Amino acid sequence: MFRRLCWMLAPMVVFMVCGGGEREAAATRERSPDAGVPLQTVLEFEHTARLLAILLDSGRAVINDNQSLFDDRTRADKGFTPDVFERQLVDMFRSRSGVDLTELEEARIPDGAKRLLRELVLVSKQVVADAQPELNRPDVGFKGFIPAVFGARVAARFTERTGVRLKQTALFPRNPRNAPDAMERAALEAFADPAFPREKVISEVTARGGSLRLMFPLYTTRQCLDCHGEPKGELDRTGYPREGLKLGQNAGAISVMIPIRK
Numbered sequence: 001m002f003r004r005l006c007w008m009l010a011p012m013v014v015f016m017v018c019g020g021g022e023r024e025a026a027a028t029r030e031r032s033p034d035a036g037v038p039l040q041t042v043l044e045f046e047h048t049a050r051l052l053a054i055l056l057d058s059g060r061a062v063i064n065d066n067q068s069l070f071d072d073r074t075r076a077d078k079g080f081t082p083d084v085f086e087r088q089l090v091d092m093f094r095s096r097s098g099v100d101l102t103e104l105e106e107a108r109i110p111d112g113a114k115r116l117l118r119e120l121v122l123v124s125k126q127v128v129a130d131a132q133p134e135l136n137r138p139d140v141g142f143k144g145f146i147p148a149v150f151g152a153r154v155a156a157r158f159t160e161r162t163g164v165r166l167k168q169t170a171l172f173p174r175n176p177r178n179a180p181d182a183m184e185r186a187a188l189e190a191f192a193d194p195a196f197p198r199e200k201v202i203s204e205v206t207a208r209g210g211s212l213r214l215m216f217p218l219y220t221t222r223q224c225l226d227c228h229g230e231p232k233g234e235l236d237r238t239g240y241p242r243e244g245l246k247l248g249q250n251a252g253a254i255s256v257m258i259p260i261r262k
């Protein structure tokens with residue numbers, strides 16, 4: 001099956017908006033017009049970047065699903081070991097991407113993606129392992145181990161180990177470290193338009209073909225609204241003013257930057 005691929009050529013960059021389904025391969029024989037990177041390479045990096053974003057977001061979603069367990073003050077040992085986390089992560093990622101992390105060798109995805117996905121699972125489990133004392137603290141309710149905190153810790157370690165940058169960002173970020181750069185801002189503005197197709201990513205090859213950048217949109221579920229929903233301006237339990245987002249609205253994005261070695 002061919003996925004519709006539309007190219008919007010901006011000066012010095014290839015800017016593309018590609019459809020969602022993970023198992024559909026985008027295919028065309030053209031070359032990217034300016035960057036000198038073969039289109040096939042661009043598509044492989046784009047596929048890899050999308051899978052990394054889905055995996056980071058799957059980890060965030062697992063953390064979200066277990067939030068009331070973490071914040072249960074009546075229970076010390078939460079039993080949320082790195083292995084328990086991994087099993088939930090594998091299920092979540094399989095349902096969202098169609099890729100089975102337990103059978104990565106056979107998966108029809110780029111080899112580079114396999115290596116990076118393994119690394120991202122490893123790093124995510126390390127973050128859960130390191131959080132054990134925090135999660136199992138007795139007599140404390142809200143512990144602050146939330147999707148964004150998990151995501152930031154995982155992203156920082158992953159970037160350090162692989163050189164592939166992962167970042168959570170939003171147009172009006174709570175944490176100034178998550179502030180968007182120019183490319184991220186343009187993509188976030190596109191995602192914020194209710195007419196923008198759901199689940200589409202935005203990616204580009206930077207000038208001179210230095211890296212593949214991809215923005216993967218995040219939409220609110222009910223759980224997010226506890227903190228990011230209405231009433232706008234009222235403090236949530238993390239102490240930040242709520243954004244007043246509604247169900248299904250864009251809440252930001254995961255930004256991926258993969259260096260392209262020619």
Ligand code: HEC
Pocket residue numbers: 061064146147148149152168169170172173174175176178218219220221223224225226227228236238240251252253
């Ligand atoms: C318990 C409250 C809470 C929940 C639930 C929550 N968030 Fe957040 N979110 C935060 C906080 C606090 C930050 C800032 C964390 C930091 O200091 O880096 C944040 C940061 C973010 C960011 C990074 C940009 C920024 O504002 O700094 C994104 C994107 C985001 N959240 C999206 C979501 C989505 C999507 C969901 C639901 C799947 C969600 N959040 C659930 C509290 C929450």
